[in-house]
Each structure stands twice: as C-alpha cells, then as structure tokens.
Amino acid sequence: MAGPASSTALRFDHVTVRFDEVTALDDVSLEIFEGESCVILGAAASGKTVLLKTALGLIRPDAGRVYVFGREITRLPEDELQRIRARIGMVFQEGGLFDSLTVEENVAYPLRYQPGARYAPEEVRRRVEEALRFVELEHTLEKFPSELSGGMRRRVGIARAVVTEPDLLLYDSPTAGLDPITAYTIMALILKERDTRRATTVVVTQRYQDGVWLSDFRYNPSNGRLELAAGDGEVGGAATRFVVFREGRLAFQGSRAELEGCADPYVAKFARR
Template sequence: MADDDILRFENVSLHFDGDEAPALNSVSFQLKASDTIVLYGAAGSGKTVLLKLALGLLRAGSGRIFLFGHDVTNLREEEWFEMRARTGVLFQEGGLFDSMTIEENVSYPLINQKNVAIPSEEVHRRVEEVLHFVGLPQTLEKFPSELSGGMRRRVGIARATVTEPRLVLYDSPTAGLDPITANRIVALLIKERELRNTASMIVTHRFQDGHMLATFRYNPQTEKVLEVPPAQRMHLRTRFFVMQEGRLVFEGTEDELAASTDPYVSKFNMQRA
C-alpha cells in the first residue's frame, strides 16, 4: 500500500567537494509506517548526513529518495517546506531557541507551517497537550536555561512531534544524559511510536537504547513501558542499521545483529561489547 510507504532511499550517494571519500555511498532502505530504525555507526560514518538527506537539508549526488510516496530527489526548496512540516526532527544539539519560552519553542513548527494557519487558541491547546505528553505540563512560561538537560531534551521531543508527523528523526536523543534520564527519553520515544503509529529513526551510541526499542512496548493502562516476550517482538517492528564509512553495512533484527560475525558490525552488538 502506497500510504504505508514512509521513506525510501535507492542507491543514494553524496560526495562533498574536497572530501576524500563519499559521506554516503549507495545507500538503499525502506521505512514503512510504525517501523523503528536504530541507526548505529562510528563517528563520521554518515548517520547525520542520511537524516539531513531525508529532510531535504542536503541534496543527493545520485540515487533517488522517496518521502511519503513522493519522489523528493529534485524537489524545489519551496516544496520542501510542506514536506518538512510532515516530518519531526530532533537534532543532535537539541536546538532550542534560548531567547524563547518553552511555549514559543514548541509552537514554532505549528506556527511556521506553510499553507496552514492554525488559530492561536488551537496552537496553545496543542502545545499544552504535547508538553503534557512528554511529562512537562508546567513549563510553558519557562526558558530553556531554567530546565535540566533531560527536560530540555523532552521539550525537543515535544517540538519534534507537535505537528503529529508520521515520521520522526531523532539524532542522538540520549547523548550526554545520565542512564536513568536516557531510559526515560527512550520510554518517551516508545510511547510516541505506539500511540501515534509514527515511523522513527533513532541515532544512538547506547546499546541500551536499541535494546529497549527492540523489546519494550508502552502500556497505556499503567502508563509505563514493559518488556514483551521474545515471540512478540517482531510486532515492535524495530530494525537495526549499521553505517560504516558512508555505507549501510548491516540491516536486521536485534537477533540478527547479535549473530553477525563481521568485526565492525559486532562492535554494535550489546552482548559482545
């Protein structure tokens, strides 16, 4: 079903001028509704470049990219505005505006959607709702500097999901957080994908993040995440990608990753690390 087709790369390459090797080298994959991709790879292997290509912030040198079933490879900048509004993103740096309140930060993607004017009461209602979703209902008037690192990351997730996108890209959402806060962030991503059927790609260096995404689901009754038995894990639709020097060298389930004998790929296997 075409409606199910969220993101597709076909032999996508990108070689920056002056760089010795391509940043992305003939990468192909397909992401469908409710899929979760855990994206592993050494620093400089092309993870952020891959996400930026999916957002139209970089252009492919060759190959084709399809977003929500549309060929976006040669989309003009004006057309990208509308496409980007349909994708949520949390960048590596977090990227909140320091001079804006939390409410202003989170409402930003709603207000700046092209072709859609949302009444201000509706914006306020949706910002309150999404801040409640991430567990920060009392922060509307605060500034980012008044919140902890983990809280700021949760505001970033609220901002990434306020437009209820069908695809959310998270670049290192747990980087620099203590393990407890990091687990709380991953639990939030699990809740988001579960309640909204969002497709997501998550860049991380923490094995625990990938393991949780592959084995935990959200329970709306208890409002907690819980581990599911091995036989049911395929319903979580979580796959692992491993990038090496611009190439996608592994794609598979957590078990397949654990079984890999490739010396580079098995560096990302929790059991062996």
C-alpha cells in the same frame, strides 16, 4: 486493507552525499516501512546525521534518489519539500532549541511557521500544552532553554517534534550524553509516541540498549513504563530494523537477532550491551 509492507515511509535508493573530500553517504540503499522502527548505529562521523538531513531534504544527494511517503523528493522545489517536511518530526542532536525563545514559543514554532500551517491561536495553545503534558513539562511554558537541564531540553525538543502529530519521527542521538535514568525517560517518551500514534520511528544512537528498548519493549499507558513485548522484535505487528553505518556505507541492516549473530567483527561490536 493494505499491510504495513505495502508503503514505505522512507526510501534511499543508491544515495551518495559528498562534501569536498568526505563521502558522507556512499551508495546507501535503505527502506523503512510505515509503522516500523529503525535503529541507526554507527561511530562518530559515519553519516548518521547526514542521512536524517537528507531524508528531510535539507541536504540534496549527489547521486541516487530519496523518497518520503512514496514521493521522490530528490529534486523537489523548496515549497513542495516543506509540505512533506510538515509530516516529519525531527529531534535534532541536543534538542536543537532556539535559545532566545521560551519553551512555549519553541514548541509552538512548527504550528506558527510551518508553511501551510493554519492554526487559530487557541488551537496553537491547546496543542502546545498537550505536547508539553506529553513530555511532562507543562509547568515550564515560560522558561528559556538555558534554565532547563539537558534531559528537559531533550524533552522539549520531543514536544516540538510531536506537536504537529507527524507520521514519521527522526531522532538524532536523543540519549547521547545523558545518565542512564534520564536516557530511559527519553526512550520511554519515544516509545510512548510510537505506540500511541503508530508513528514510524527512526532513532540514531550509540547506545545498543536504546535499540533493545525499541525492538523488544512497548509503552504501557497505565503506568508510563516500558514493558517487554510478546514476540520477537515485533511490536504492534511492525518490526524493528537495525542499521549499522561505517564511514558512510551501510555495513549491516536486519533484525536484532541478525545483528547479534553477525559474523562481521565491526558490526558485532555494536551488538554488545
């Protein structure tokens, strides 16, 4: 059987993205293997969101190549891109919900409108309920996003991302602006999805603690809590890779131990608890 190292979920090969004067990504090379977790750290405006959008093909690079599940997407036409996007779940910053749609309609959206999606109405209903049960919000089907707290909106965003059972999940700052207890709830859901489905998981965060949860903990299905995993940074045989962005450049990539031992003072700042 092929090991996890044999296939990459995401690969950036010398990728540069420019907007007028800003170089949002500057010659970025990065590989994330299937089943791995990746923690992306970096100051505001360092290129984290642009990286995720480039992985989805929403932004096309000015130079370099992007591969998703081994397939080069850099110049793929939109219809083919959409088929690859269907295998990726994205949780946008702040949840990115449609305000005019109910929770149920938001979560059903990828099942109803994703190109190539062919789900019978009762299958849509079943999956939506399952996804909302996953985030413990099955009682909010008829509510609108404005009626929910910030933490609940993030959870609906997670339900919408996992409803298609994607192989790769991208979370953009899922705990930003949340209190520590709500942030823990969100991280527990991210680990629950990762550890029950073995989905490749990429998390952008400004909180080092989120990276510690990902690298050292696993989800315990019997009590719904996170517990320390055996081994060093290896959860279920797959490692957690830490990446630090600085002004569009990769300032660091490696394990948690390597990050904590990094001599570069800029990088070391991100390893502080």
